[in-house]
Amino acid sequence: MDDTTKKAVTQRLASAAGHIKGIERMVNDDVYCIDIIQQIQAVQAALAKVNTLMLDNHLHTCVTSAIRGDDPDERERMLQEITQVFEVTGKK
Amino acid sequence: MDDTTKKAVTQRLASAAGHIKGIERMVNDDVYCIDIIQQIQAVQAALAKVNTLMLDNHLHTCVTSAIRGDDPDERERMLQEITQVFEVTGKK
């Protein structure tokens, strides 16, 4: 991962973890359920954004190298991984 | 929220926050992008499960009380909230 992406990703992950700790406190403080569910949905959206950043970087680095490279198995593996990640994302 | 649900929810949230801290370390250790994306997808699925637990509890408590209660505005508000949460979930 390039340094810019790595920094963006770790910051967003740290922020998501902090957000979840805040939601734990909301649960313990008996905050209204729907408000808590909406906060969890916000974390889910933030994690989806992290995945998009990482996929974008992955396509520009590993996948591009593999497609230009001489190893057809490696190339095929890379493309299958993209399809699998896409398939799971459609089920999130 | 009843105590059983509260305990289940806070444990799952603590576990999700810990999982994300682990993913941060994976990013700093330059673990392969696709492996990281799959871990993030696992956290997203865990958070979806928390939302299901909370919605189930909410339906059995607040929503049931409101529907049986005498305040039509309160009842309407509750039902609209369910629909909104459902709508956002379909976009996660």
Next chain:
Amino acid sequence: MDDTTKKAVTQRLASAAGHIKGIERMVNDDVYCIDIIQQIQAVQAALAKVNTLMLDNHLHTCVTSAIRGDDPDERERMLQEITQVFEVTGKK
């Protein structure tokens, strides 16, 4: 289902079916894959909207009656169905 919802739902379903027939033609005409995928995503969003309309109507009719009714099994079944539909939606 009340008549307004029924009319809205059948119109939207007819429109979605027509949209899919158009996408079939796009495939046969060798339209660019990404353009086709985006059209399919538009149909998926339209179907999600139909589900929201139907759930909203269901909550205001059957679920409200069951919660006010005297049959605890029926009530429980209704609430579980809502949770299940919500769970599947989070995986769509």
Next chain:
Amino acid sequence: MDDTTKKAVTQRLASAAGHIKGIERMVNDDVYCIDIIQQIQAVQAALAKVNTLMLDNHLHTCVTSAIRGDDPDERERMLQEITQVFEVTGKK
């Protein structure tokens, strides 16, 4: 799109359109709302599968050609399209 994919995709789209016409009839016949919602969810899953098939084919054809090609703008455009499709899928 290669012929095998094109055939698989058009068959699945025709099947989805037929499924939706069946759901329209269910609505007109006053079938229970939750049963209808579940049928719509099945169509949504079928359409997600079509998108996966098409993306897989697209990666093996257009994207592979572009990455191996000499046009950096074309390459960049292709990779951005993949990321965009992924982003929208996470919101379906």
